[in-house]
Every structure is written in C-alpha cells, then in structure tokens.
Amino acid sequence: KQEVTQIPAALSVPEGENLVLNCSFTDSAIYNLQWFRQDPGKGLTSLLLIQSSQREQTSGRLNASLDKSSGRSTLYIAASQPGDSATYLCALTSGTYKYIFGTGTRLKVLA
Amino acid sequence: DTEVTQTPKHLVMGMTNKKSLKCEQHMGHRAMYWYKQKAKKPPELMFVYSYEKLSINESVPSRFSPECPNSSLLNLHLHALQPEDSALYLCASSQTRRGDTQYFGPGTRLTVL
Numbered sequence: 626k627q628e629v630t631q632i633p634a635a636l637s638v639p640e641g642e643n644l645v646l647n648c649s650f651t652d653s654a655i656y657n658l659q660w661f662r663q664d665p666g667k668g669l670t671s672l673l674l675i676q677s678s679q680r681e682q683t684s685g686r687l688n689a690s691l692d693k694s695s696g697r698s699t700l701y702i703a704a705s706q707p708g709d710s711a712t713y714l715c716a717l718t719s720g721t722y723k724y725i726f727g728t729g730t731r732l733k734v735l736a
Numbered sequence: 737d738t739e740v741t742q743t744p745k746h747l748v749m750g751m752t753n754k755k756s757l758k759c760e761q762h763m764g765h766r767a768m769y770w771y772k773q774k775a776k777k778p779p780e781l782m783f784v785y786s787y788e789k790l791s792i793n794e795s796v797p798s799r800f801s802p803e804c805p806n807s808s809l810l811n812l813h814l815h816a817l818q819p820e821d822s823a824l825y826l827c828a829s830s831q832t833r834r835g836d837t838q839y840f841g842p843g844t845r846l847t848v849l
Contacts, residue, residue, distance in 0.1 A: 659837065659838065661840075666824065666843075666845065667842055667843065668740075668742075668826055668840040668841050668842040668843045669779070669826070669828075669840040670840075671837055671838070671839065671840075674837045714778055714779075716838075723781055723784070723792060724769075724781060724838060725781075726778035726779050726780075727778060728778060729776075729778055
C-alpha cells in the first residue's frame, strides 16, 4: 500500500529564507507527483506537476524535484514571503490512477 | 479558463435532510473527482468519474450518491448524513484519469447537525 509522508508537519520561518519541504513515498511505481498549496478552508491550488520521467520542474520561486528510486520529492521555495504561508500538499498518482495525498506541511512565513 | 466551480459554498443540514452539492467545469476535462477533507487532514478520494462513468468508488457509504449528468457537471447527493460527515467537500477535474494535473474547486463546507 502506497504511503505518502511529508516532513516537517509544520514550519515557521522568517521572511526571506529559502526553505525545503519534503515528500516521501513508499512505492516508486508512480505516474507523476503534484505539489499543491491550500489556504485555510479553501480549495487546492496546483503549483507544479512532475511526470515520472522528469527530475524537476520550476515555476518562479518554486522548484520541485523527484527521485523515484529513493521515493522522495522536494519543494524548494526561494526567498519566502508572508504570502507563501499555507499548507503544502504533495499528491501522487500510482498504478490505479488514484491521487494519494501526503500528510501536508503547514508553513508560516513571519514578516 | 482553468476554473472549477462548486455550489453552495456552505451548507448546514439536519440528519434527515436531502441535499445536493454541485460541481462544474468548462475545460473539456473528461475526469471528475469528489474528495472529502476533514480539518487538518489531507483530502481523501471518494469517487472518480471518467467519461461520465463511475470508475472508482472508495467504499463510500451509500448515503453519498454521486451523479455525472454530462461531461461538465458532477453532483453529490446527500441523504441521512451523520455529524461525522461534516467536512470540506472538494471537487476536481483533469483532462483524463491518467495522472494529469488535477484542478480543484474551492469546496463546499458541510455541517451536519
């Protein structure tokens, strides 16, 4: 059974810091991995999608990497801003085409 | 247009009520999803429709009944719910089922009294 874990569960950093969020999965047979952000009580906003054949994707201050062999993905946020405060979720699509979400990291960026 | 809309935004219902949640997308996507999300937990998949046919049912109780009238619309009919069903219900769509980017709606906050 696929299990997806995100570490840390919560993170508080001062504005301007570069930070790394981690996503670990137990079964490397995935189709892709997607990173989302979710503001409290709101829907999910897609940030980056990495196909299983790719190693990384970049969008603005965000960079996501994927290492299937080690069962890990990281989301790198450069020069963090208070507006980045949200819960970050990774989700992967495995052999049954179902999205399985990670446990999430609650990020707070202090002004 | 990459928007998925959901109505209503909030819903309060009693355990004997019948209500429906609605979801709509106009991106030409052929897969649509219902998720349930409890507070401080990740979304959990409930149902997947692919080409208007139910393709995944994650052992959801029968008091939740999905319906896909056409490729743009997805409903979730609710009947005889329990207080523990109170949650944020999220709808999503993707081009196909095969691991494409999922686009989420803002959700319906459901409270069962």
